[in-house]
Amino acid sequence: MGTIPENLRDAVAKARVDVAALHAELPRWGLVVWTAGNVSQRVRGEAADGSEDLLVIKPSGVTYDELTPESMVVCDLEGTLVDGDRSPSSDTAAHAYVYRHMSDVGGVVHTHSTYATAWAARREPVPCVLTMIADEFGGEIPIGPFALIGDDSIGRGIVETLRESRSPAVLMANHGPFTIGKDARAAVKAAVMVEEVARTVHISRQLGDPVPMATSDVDSLYDRYQNVYGR
Numbered sequence: 001m002g003t004i005p006e007n008l009r010d011a012v013a014k015a016r017v018d019v020a021a022l023h024a025e026l027p028r029w030g031l032v033v034w035t036a037g038n039v040s041q042r043v044r045g046e047a048a049d050g051s052e053d054l055l056v057i058k059p060s061g062v063t064y065d066e067l068t069p070e071s072m073v074v075c076d077l078e079g080t081l082v083d084g085d086r087s088p089s090s091d092t093a094a095h096a097y098v099y100r101h102m103s104d105v106g107g108v109v110h111t112h113s114t115y116a117t118a119w120a121a122r123r124e125p126v127p128c129v130l131t132m133i134a135d136e137f138g139g140e141i142p143i144g145p146f147a148l149i150g151d152d153s154i155g156r157g158i159v160e161t162l163r164e165s166r167s168p169a170v171l172m173a174n175h176g177p178f179t180i181g182k183d184a185r186a187a188v189k190a191a192v193m194v195e196e197v198a199r200t201v202h203i204s205r206q207l208g209d210p211v212p213m214a215t216s217d218v219d220s221l222y223d224r225y226q227n228v229y230g231r
């Protein structure tokens with residue numbers, strides 16, 4: 001196990017506090033059962049190519065009520081443990097792959113939230129039929145390829161799918177949602193929103209076919225929400 005470089009120790013300590021707190025949002029918003037979800041945040045090193053970056057993620061198999069800043073695990077972007085008393089999340093390789101290949105991404109979240117995962121089981125993208133989908137996802141919420149856990153397959157599928165979409169969420173086939181953001185808080189927001197819109201569209205389809213929105217309207221809404229809303 002390595003050590004945290006002196007110049008990153010304060011940033012890692014803050015990320016541990018932030019990531020521990022953000023994990024509490026997963027059960028709060030009904031996105032997880034037991035330990036079935038994880039949040040990570042990138043900690044940027046001084047190297048311009050990101051080679052010194054680290055990630056802070058939850059320890060594997062620990063319930064959310066037991067998570068503390070001190071229990072958060074630190075890894076390099078190869079997924080190798082740098083600091084921590086427990087094994088990192090079993091999805092660390094996927095998070096690390098995303099950070100290595102999407103330099104703008106500062107946070108990654110994975111859940112098995114019910115409605116989003118139901119769409120993933122059907123391998124059906126969530127259509128852009130709500131202004132909230134246009135706002136947050138900029139179009140349909142895509143399906144990523146089926147991939148087994150244990151190597152870079154899931155991470156590769158996330159990156160290859162999201163590179164072709166404005167969406168910060170991908171529904172990995174037969175698995176569940178992964179979301180990205182400029183930081184972990186943005187990725188958690190996307191995880192909350194993808195479950196909400198997946199549920200709404202599911203309910204809408206019980207009584208008929210939701211009506212897709214015009215692309216021009218989607219673009220207008222996305223631009224406003226991403227660049228004006230909340231400023």
Ligand SMILES: O=C(CO)[C@@H](O)[C@@H](O)COP(=O)(O)O
Nearest residue numbers: 035036037038060061089090
């Ligand atoms: O679904 C899986 C593994 O198949 C994981 O996402 C989930 O169990 C969470 O694992 P971790 O507790 O983060 O290692």
